[in-house]
Amino acid sequence: MASDIVLDLRADKVIEAIKLGKRLDNRKFDEYRKLKITKNISENANGSARVLLGETDVIAGIKMVPGDPFPDTPKEGSISVGVEFLPLASPLFEPGPPRENETELARVVDRGIRESKCLDFEKLCIKEGEKVWVVFIDMYTMNDDGNLFDACSIAALSALLETKIPKLGDEYKIVKGEYSGKLHLARKPLLCTTTKIAGHLVNDACFAEEKAMEARFSVATTEDGYMAAYQKGGSGSFSPKEIDECIDLSFAKAKEIRKQL
């Protein structure tokens, strides 16, 4: 199809430029696009945020819902992370059940939040063995110009940081429009992705760059020097040395982004 050919041609140009040490939009290899975070974009959500990373546009919304605890963790609440690649966002996205790209993104964002222990699951207990909070973190893509992983991670964290805990009435029913406080986050885990193109490492790849990519490596880091999750994707490979560079880049970039939350 014609559109595929156009994409291939753009990918060729990306590679040409990268080999000359350049990116098509003149960014430095490790430079993120302009980030704009808009908070509380939905009153019905307990917390929400819209993230623009260049023209990449994603939304995250939080709903806290009283639910049954897992049998083996009777005093712990839980999180549930989902993403939908809305067909609004790209001519390549089709409506339908979740596919592997969505599943991977949701699970990597999930692990960054879960493993960083930024949420104390025991504090999400309402009554031991009976009722706990389930924190639903749902993300939607509005416009895909690349790097959905990082954009979604920023949106999810931004939305969590704004989240108000609903007030509960009798029989664990939510009292609409009333809140009992804010959700406490002990850490601010952020996922930063490094993309390998023509043997070079770049950050915050745009859509055209992703078409030219060999592989990507995403690391969720915390402000106190930990990694909470990482994930290699794509059909290419990384040398051990490249992985170390990716890790360094992720720490550095997350630090910059964290200032803008």
Add this chain to the structure above:
Amino acid sequence: MASDIVLDLRADKVIEAIKLGKRLDNRKFDEYRKLKITKNISENANGSARVLLGETDVIAGIKMVPGDPFPDTPKEGSISVGVEFLPLASPLFEPGPPRENETELARVVDRGIRESKCLDFEKLCIKEGEKVWVVFIDMYTMNDDGNLFDACSIAALSALLETKIPKLGDEYKIVKGEYSGKLHLARKPLLCTTTKIAGHLVNDACFAEEKAMEARFSVATTEDGYMAAYQKGGSGSFSPKEIDECIDLSFAKAKEIRKQL
């Protein structure tokens, strides 16, 4: 495909006739086909009816099942309306999950019944906050010669009017074959559809006429002068004046049909 061509030719003939003030089967524009209602066609149902409207053939069956109340209406029972366009009924129906035509029909019939308040949901309460009756109204198409909306609405109402309430034993279990009375209906809401073909309004369109239709307008009316629901369908439009005519026709036709229940 050949069959499509045949359908197009028939639609042309319908339009030709309508323009001359005629219908292919010589009915008047506002005339319904012969209606035959057979009640209690299934002993296992709590109420049931088969409706023949000309050659259009549909069946409705009722099952009353003890269920959990919705959290926000602890003293109210509820209804659940479904329709399956059985592949028996038409070479164009395929088996599979519900499609938008089925969903629309079920929801419009649902609204006519629900909003007319013909069923007192509070009387469907078994024990407040614990158990209520769910009235399942399931409709099936046997032969589609057009106007499934009205045929299904007549079948659903006929079946409801015959419905016996199951007797309950211990722990809200139904005692098979025993009943505690009949379901009470305060009103008799009926859906009547007017179809616009070549700029003219006709009632009870047969299948060939539906192929030639621009748009349809269905109104659920009650015997005491209310409308409980309406719905415009099809890719054409109605003028405000035409809508008024449709409403008048729906009241008049429902009155006629109500006599035959």
Add this chain to the structure above:
Amino acid sequence: MASDIVLDLRADKVIEAIKLGKRLDNRKFDEYRKLKITKNISENANGSARVLLGETDVIAGIKMVPGDPFPDTPKEGSISVGVEFLPLASPLFEPGPPRENETELARVVDRGIRESKCLDFEKLCIKEGEKVWVVFIDMYTMNDDGNLFDACSIAALSALLETKIPKLGDEYKIVKGEYSGKLHLARKPLLCTTTKIAGHLVNDACFAEEKAMEARFSVATTEDGYMAAYQKGGSGSFSPKEIDECIDLSFAKAKEIRKQL
């Protein structure tokens, strides 16, 4: 497709041989292939077995799970039998939701076990009306060289015969790695299938023979002279006399196989 042609050619050869009183692998008409049963192939299962019947390779595993009794049988446990035709087993199997061949196999194996009353469902009651054992019998195909029915039946029975009952702690929770005894089987029902090819009856058809088959007849027999289930499959037919022969063969073959359990 080429592969279809190859299969057709093999089927022709099978028929040619059968007409001469022979089978391609020189077995007698009523002769089973070499049977190898390996028990306890999965520590996480409560019972498990792998069955090789010639090159046909299937696995069955048992999980006993505390569940809610059916409302009409409050003192009875139950069984749930499933099979997945893994795409490992054949170029013709595709991953996806269960299809009619899988459903038929699972249900026939289910009936053989259930109707033989080899399991006393009342002994599977944990607390009347509250908690009962559900015995999940899940079968997987590894390599399909024909006669999956018999292979799966042998695997299911072998796995059941090894099944240990999990120990229960508070609130009917399973204590991991501890057991309260072995599952008792009162009978050993086995399914044996006879296949009709070119008007002749053969047992344990391999894959090529199944391609040439007219019809098959499977009988689940017990060691005390009962049939617990049978099922005719395929688009051909059997005469009443042939059915009698099939039944005799099934009793005789099950007796042989039972010795190898």
Add this chain to the structure above:
Amino acid sequence: MSKKEEKTEYVKNGKRLDGRGTEELRPLKIEVGVLSRADGSCALEWGQNKVVAAVYGPREALPKHIQNPYKALVDYQYRMATFSVPDRKNPKPGRREMEISKVSGEALEKAIFLERFPNTTIDIFVEILDSNAGTRVAALVAASAALADAGIPMRDMVSAVGVGKAGGEIILDLNKDEEDAPDAVDIPMAILPRTEEIVLLQMDGLLTPEEWKKALKLGLKGCKQVYEVQKEALRKKYLEAEKEESEPNTETATQEEGE
């Protein structure tokens, strides 16, 4: 599912609980040509069982890759209405409906001259509107008549009946009470009546080979009774067609009790 515990006598002085003899069918009524859109159709009542069947085809099999260049495909769909059983049935087709559809379609394949219609599919849809044991054989009998009504060339009709055991007795055409007997055995069977070729045969329950021999005999006899009702229903329609009557057919072929 739940079988009665107390000892019941299912046959007493040669009569069953519903008054039938051991070899007696429930009343059976068949009418063909009842649906105008279908190529062939049939409405059937058999005791409390109520069934409608429709046939479409032979028509092009789609998507193309499922076509068989040597013969027609048969797609048989047995479904139960939600209200056709004592407890409301989930509207989604279950495993039981899937299995019945498979073996019933296979039973019809033997009867139809499939090789005359390569690359096509013959679609058979059966809906159960009310039920009281024996719906799969009722569905098959209706489907077979609908195929004939559609003018699809067949070797013979498929006739079917349930036979089985309750309270130790081998009986024909079990009803639900009998199927719930503690020792119940249910044997749905279908044959091509002229040749007695068995095209559908299933069983569940504990049965000895001797009991089976008795059941088989009874089943063959029952199938042939059903066959007569099927033929009569078709004859009635064709006679009327010949007379070129334009009125809708309201008479139905009837198998009275105790024939």
Add this chain to the structure above:
Amino acid sequence: MSKKEEKTEYVKNGKRLDGRGTEELRPLKIEVGVLSRADGSCALEWGQNKVVAAVYGPREALPKHIQNPYKALVDYQYRMATFSVPDRKNPKPGRREMEISKVSGEALEKAIFLERFPNTTIDIFVEILDSNAGTRVAALVAASAALADAGIPMRDMVSAVGVGKAGGEIILDLNKDEEDAPDAVDIPMAILPRTEEIVLLQMDGLLTPEEWKKALKLGLKGCKQVYEVQKEALRKKYLEAEKEESEPNTETATQEEGE
């Protein structure tokens, strides 16, 4: 779902509970061209409702067998984000979303010159991010503007509004509190404003023909107010395009309260 029991006055001294007059819209803001990947797009805020719409097409309809050689297909998908409603919505699209998608797509078909694009599909996706009654008309208004933004030739825009009854009063653009009135009637409607052709019309609640006449009048008036905001949003974009500004468009067309 749960309607208030106590008697509330929904209009007092000509003012509604949120301060609006009976014929007054909630504040409405529309901006087009907000998404770079889509062929046309629109962001809309209408009171608390927040909607984003995107249009792709006309593009080849696939699989091929769904193509219509005489005209373009319209595929309209209305969806709600899980967090856009008081209780978390199941992420799977429900029957309500399916029905709204169907009637909304039909409403747009009348507006678009579909016959110019045979064998293609025009895909319209609308996502509700926040809601407070009236999302289906908000979605349709946004979709219509997105179609225009995509340059798809249309007879006219589709303009839409909700009208209805609460506490016995016929009022424009009901909010959620009003929709929850015990006697609430909700009438979503959409028209082609230049000709007043009605392309979407639904109702539920108990309404008399007289009340409907009053509601219709109000609805037509409301649609025309919405029409002006739609046109203004498009005008703004095209003016900017003419000036060949390269900056992103941050201004938005606004319908202020009480216009």
Add this chain to the structure above:
Amino acid sequence: MSKKEEKTEYVKNGKRLDGRGTEELRPLKIEVGVLSRADGSCALEWGQNKVVAAVYGPREALPKHIQNPYKALVDYQYRMATFSVPDRKNPKPGRREMEISKVSGEALEKAIFLERFPNTTIDIFVEILDSNAGTRVAALVAASAALADAGIPMRDMVSAVGVGKAGGEIILDLNKDEEDAPDAVDIPMAILPRTEEIVLLQMDGLLTPEEWKKALKLGLKGCKQVYEVQKEALRKKYLEAEKEESEPNTETATQEEGE
């Protein structure tokens, strides 16, 4: 999911709770060519983990529109049997299985000369029959051997191992008890052993860059041990093939403890 609360020492005097050293693999056995219908296959036991892998292809990719004219597609399906885990697994594949399938398929793409087989698909199916931590790397090791067994041309085998942290110690090839440690970190990794190119790398848990450096070293070493067992399994089969033995292969390549 539930991590132990009490303080456990996971390594004591250089020995782990199951007796292994910190850099020691669990016993690993690999056998190829175990399934007759598949183009390539492998049975693998790794501690308690039990895995079977099958390869079909390169075969025509269908439906046609998914074909890539430049290279073969890789379809990798990792699945767990219902009984392979402590609690019965839902038979429907879950999100975990979907993610593992994706990253494992990508890991193999680098190894295979995909460009030699345009328009085809290489299907790799792996079933987990028993599990005790590390099944995704076990599956990948088996899949890689099955690909070689199928004769599919590869740059190198993919070798894989789990590495991670428990009780503060960086250890190789964690078992389930270790993975349930309160501070557990799990790092599945896969490489092309000859070039040390990393083709799969995931992690979850709290880890510092310094710990990672140590873990990486250990992982690379572990992968190479695994590589030797893979090669030995293939060698065994090919030697036997050369000898033209007609008996089935019953010997298996074994990686003994503490090699």
